[in-house]
Every structure is written in C-alpha cells, then in structure tokens.
Amino acid sequence: MIAHLDGTVSAVAPDGAVIDVGGVGLLVQCTPGTLAGLRTGERARVATSLVVREDALTLYGFASEDERNTFELLQTASGVGPRLALAMLAVFTPDALRRAVATEDLAALTTVPGIGRKGAQRIVLELAGRLGPAGEPSVPAGHPGNGAPAASWREQLRAGLLSLGWQAREADQAIAVVEPELTGGAPGQAADGQAVNVSVALRAALRVLGGP
Numbered sequence: 001m002i003a004h005l006d007g008t009v010s011a012v013a014p015d016g017a018v019i020d021v022g023g024v025g026l027l028v029q030c031t032p033g034t035l036a037g038l039r040t041g042e043r044a045r046v047a048t049s050l051v052v053r054e055d056a057l058t059l060y061g062f063a064s065e066d067e068r069n070t071f072e073l074l075q076t077a078s079g080v081g082p083r084l085a086l087a088m089l090a091v092f093t094p095d096a097l098r099r100a101v102a103t104e105d106l107a108a109l110t111t112v113p114g115i116g117r118k119g120a121q122r123i124v125l126e127l128a129g130r131l132g133p134a135g136e137p138s139v140p141a142g143h144p145g146n147g148a149p150a151a152s153w154r155e156q157l158r159a160g161l162l163s164l165g166w167q168a169r170e171a172d173q174a175i176a177v178v179e180p181e182l183t184g185g186a187p188g189q190a191a192d193g194q195a196v197n198v199s200v201a202l203r204a205a206l207r208v209l210g211g212p
Contacts, residue, residue, distance in 0.1 A: 002059060006045040009038045014159030017061065019044060028061030029082075031090040032160030033199035036153065037063065051082045060086060070094040070131065077126040079119060088112050090160060091203055098131045111203075111210045113165050153196040154179075160202050166209060174205040 005028065007021035016029045017038050028048060030038075038044050046061035047068040060082060062068040067089055074085035074097075088097060091112045100108040101124055109120035154175055161171035181204060182196050 002048050002050050004045060004047045005059075005061065007043065009040050009042055009044050012038050012040055014162065019046070019061075026059060028059045029086065030061045031067075031086060031199070032156050032202055033090065033197075034061060034063045034067075035159075036156045036198035049082075058082065062089075064094075066094045070097060073127065073131055074123075076130070077123050079122065084112075084114050087114060090199075091206055093199065094131075098133065101127050101131055102133075104128075111206050113206075153182075153198055153201060156198045157201045157205060160198070161205060161209075170209060171205070174208045177208045178204040 005019045005021055005026055007019045007026075009017055010020045010025055011018040012035060014035075016027055017035060018025045018027050020026075028046060030046070034046065038046075046063070047065045048062070049060045049068050049072055051058045051060065060068075060071060062071060071082075071085050071089060074080050074088060075082060080088075092100065092108075099105070104124050106117055106120040106124070109115055109123060110117055115123070157175055158168075158171045161174065162168060166174075178201060182201050
C-alpha cells in the first residue's frame with residue numbers, strides 16, 4: 001500500500017493532481033478542499049489510498065490521515081465506492097461526517113450527490129459506531145483546506161461542483177449566491193488575496209443547489 005506521497009506538485013487539475021516523487025509523476029484523485037492547498041511547483045505531502053480494480057489502479061490523495069482512513073471506512077458500507085466516498089469527503093469534514101452518522105442526520109447525508117434517503121439510512125445503519133466518536137471540527141494551520149487566494153477559490157469551487165455532476169450554469173449560479181456570505185461583501189467584490197475555505201464554500205454551494 002502507498003500510504004503517502006511527498007514530492008513536488010507538477011500539475012493540478014479540477015479533480016486531481018500530479019505529484020513528482022523521485023522523477024515519477026503520480027496522479028492522485030482529490031477533493032476540492034485538498035486541491036485548494038496544492039500549488040504547482042511547490043512541495044506537498046498527501047496521505048493516499050490505492051484502489052485496485054481489474055482495469056485500473058487509482059490513487060486517491062487526502063489532506064490528512066484521518067480523511068484517508070475515513071475514506072477507506074466509508075467503502076465498507078454497501079453501495080459506497082471510492083468516487084462516492086470521495087464526494088462525501090468533499091461535502092463533509094471527517095468529524096462532520098461522524099457527527100451526521102452518529103445523530104442519524106439523513107437530511108445532511110442526502111446533500112451529497114448520489115446519496116438518496118435509502119442510501120443514507122443504509123450508511124447510518126452500517127457505519128454507526130465504526131467511524132469513531134465525533135469531535136469538534138477543526139482545520140489545523142497549514143491544512144490544505146485552510147484557504148485559497150480569492151483569485152482561485154471560485155475556480156476550485158466551480159471545478160468541484162462540476163466534478164460532482166452539476167452543470168456549469170448551476171455551479172455559476174450557486175457561486176454567485178454564496179459569495180457574499182463567504183467574503184462578507186457583494187458578489188465580485190472580494191479583495192485580492194482574500195482567503196476562502198474551499199471546503200466550507202463547497203458545502204454552502206451544495207446547500208443552495210440542494211434546496212427547494
């Protein structure tokens with residue numbers, strides 16, 4: 001098993017990044033929050049999980065070992081594959097996910113694209129007590145989800161919404177709605193360099209898209 005990668009980021013795409021380790025470029029699929037902390041040309045360390053299929057070997061990257069462990073535990077539930085597990089971690093922090101499962105918050109779980117009410121019930125039933133106790137959600141200093149420059153957080157958020165299956169028009173509308181809340185100002189008036197937590201932004205946009 002490849003437990004982590006430590007190398008130079010050579011490319012960042014909407015749903016993944018290439019990390020150069022010893023002259024070998026390894027593609028890792030990541031959540032928007034993790035991608036927000038990766039910068040081309042800079043060194044990065046990501047926890048990883050290798051998913052082996054008959055026709056592919058796919059490496060998934062995470063900001064922390066907790067996210068990686070949660071990703072692997074989620075896949076022990078019926079009907080949860082790696083892409084759905086990654087989508088869940090794009091919407092929830094590990095602690096928020098543990099809390100949603102522990103409190104049987106089906107409404108929260110169904111905000112994840114691809115999870116209906118029955119799927120949420122199954123996840124609660126099969127994972128209750130297995131994800132560990134819920135703690136206070138936190139993002140340590142230096143965490144890839146801590147924030148992205150204002151010039152890039154919209155792009156990261158838009159790419160994340162598109163990768164989760166929303167149309168470009170829907171993504172743009174959701175970003176316009178949540179931007180004042182995230183930046184404390186009118187749309188388009190965020191100061192250059194303003195930090196926006198992409199994970200928080202993604203959850204806010206999904207609430208808008210999933211609303212009545």
